[in-house]
Amino acid sequence: MSRISVWGFRWAPDFAQGLVRDLRVRWALIEAGRSYEVQLIGFEERTAAPYRQRQPFGMVPAFEADGLQLFESGAIVHHIASDCAALMPADASARAEVLTWMFAALNTVEPPIQNLLETDLLYGNEPWAAMRRPVVVDAVKARLGVLAGHLQGRDHLLGSFTAADILMTTTLRLARHAELVAGFPVLDAYVKRCEARPAFRAALAEQMADYARNTPIAA
Numbered sequence: 001m002s003r004i005s006v007w008g009f010r011w012a013p014d015f016a017q018g019l020v021r022d023l024r025v026r027w028a029l030i031e032a033g034r035s036y037e038v039q040l041i042g043f044e045e046r047t048a049a050p051y052r053q054r055q056p057f058g059m060v061p062a063f064e065a066d067g068l069q070l071f072e073s074g075a076i077v078h079h080i081a082s083d084c085a086a087l088m089p090a091d092a093s094a095r096a097e098v099l100t101w102m103f104a105a106l107n108t109v110e111p112p113i114q115n116l117l118e119t120d121l122l123y124g125n126e127p128w129a130a131m132r133r134p135v136v137v138d139a140v141k142a143r144l145g146v147l148a149g150h151l152q153g154r155d156h157l158l159g160s161f162t163a164a165d166i167l168m169t170t171t172l173r174l175a176r177h178a179e180l181v182a183g184f185p186v187l188d189a190y191v192k193r194c195e196a197r198p199a200f201r202a203a204l205a206e207q208m209a210d211y212a213r214n215t216p217i218a219a
């Protein structure tokens with residue numbers, strides 16, 4: 001991988017800043033010591049034909065490295081990690097374990113958290129939101145409880161920091177508005193530990209700087 005581009009949004013509203021999923025890709029690339037360019041698009045561009053050729057669903061992130069075009073943050077982080085022993089060990093069984101936890105983050109923990117984010121932040125003013133919220137919160141807490149049990153006595157999901165921790169940390173951040181993670185001290189410490197990594201801080205600072213530079217001028 002030599003020339004790498006990552007697509008993200010030029011700007012995002014406050015509730016989404018620091019959550020938009022190109023953060024995962026930037027973080028993985030910085031951990032892997034790869035340099036990259038960021039291509040920023042406006043929200044309106046995401047569904048236009050040229051961008052849909054990169055991301056059929058009109059979402060960010062998208063990724064290109066030496067002509068290889070990828071989408072889906074999990075697939076992109078996996079691709080980056082596949083070449084980087086610090087994110088995914090060389091041993092086949094250890095790689096399978098990392099992949100297992102990557103899927104767990106995206107396919108088991110993220111769906112209820114995304115549901116909570118949408119219920120609270122996208123549809124919070126709908127009449128049904130308050131009625132629906134308790135079951136949504138319970139579903140998140142159930143997943144967090146199991147995750148906290150797994151992380152008890154561990155610093156990371158597996159023996160050391162891996163790509164799975166990038167996906168799990170950025171997934172748990174999606175619930176930051178509800179402060180549910182703080183109710184599980186083990187998870188709170190885990191997120192803070194991963195967020196303290198220089199690569200995470202650099203990735204977040206970069207994304208936030210892009211948004212600050214491109215803040216829409218109030219009418």
Ligand SMILES: N[C@@H](CCC(=O)N[C@@H](CS)C(=O)NCC(=O)O)C(=O)O
Nearest residue numbers: 019020021058059060061072073074
């Ligand atoms: N499963 C996708 C989800 C991507 C996604 O939800 N992206 C959001 C930003 S974090 C987006 O582009 N939203 C705009 C939209 O849905 O139209 C991935 O992980 O890449």
